[in-house]
Amino acid sequence: MVRIAIVEDEEVFAEELAGYLKKYQKESGEEIQVKHYRDGDEITSDYKPQFEMILMDIQMKFMDGMSAAEEIRKVDSEVIIIFITNTPQYAIHGYEVGALDYILKPVSYFAFSQKLNRAIEQIEKRKHTYVTISVKGGILRLDTSDIYYVESYGHNLVYHTRLGDHISAGTMKQAEELLKNLGFSRGNKCYLLNLQHVEGIQDKCAVVKGCRLLPYTTFDRHIKRVV
Secondary structure, three states: OOOEEEEOHHHHHHHHHHHHHHHHHHHHHHOOOEEEEEEEEHHOOOOOOOEEEEEEEEOOOOHHHHHHHHHHHOOOOOOOEEEEEOOOOHHHHHHHHHHHHHHOOOOOOOHHHHHHHHHHHHHHHHOOOOEEEEOOOOEEEEEEHHHEEEEOOOOOOEEEEEEEHHHEEEOHHHHHHHHOOOOOOOOOOEEEEEEHEEEEEEOOEEEEEOOEEOOOOOEEEOOOOOO
């Protein structure tokens, strides 16, 4: 089952999205559970990580979608956020809150179903997706959901993960190919970010697990972050 929240203050658009989800469920056989919130402040009030996906309108009366997404990211780094907007210029800021995509109003079913397919594929891949990397002394198997980001350092790659840091020989291009279509995005030439762990942007630096990723690091016995 995929649990989806619709955050939309205009009833006509909310009903349209709900109708599209029903149609998609019928066509795909995917079981979908939907809950509707009428404003950003409604979903952020006592928010708990209970959804796989949030369809979020950006322009709302009390709390806009971007602000709501920022609040949600404080407690839920994994939920997929797709923004719904009249103006694409607002949607480009979605990276700051780790949004997967955006949909322009008026919403066509074809465009909606394509983006929904992509999101559901990512949800499925997150469940049990593993990659293997070469490390000193052998091979290491990593759950991709445990990878926070990959850092290029000289001729090596550093995989920063939930269980620690792992150094592997390779290039950033090779890392991108290894993690292609798994929710990773190139932050700059130094970092490949797992978008589900990006908490926001501060002073043009991506924040991952409380660390601001600057374009340099120092190494001693352990890898130290310069923030």
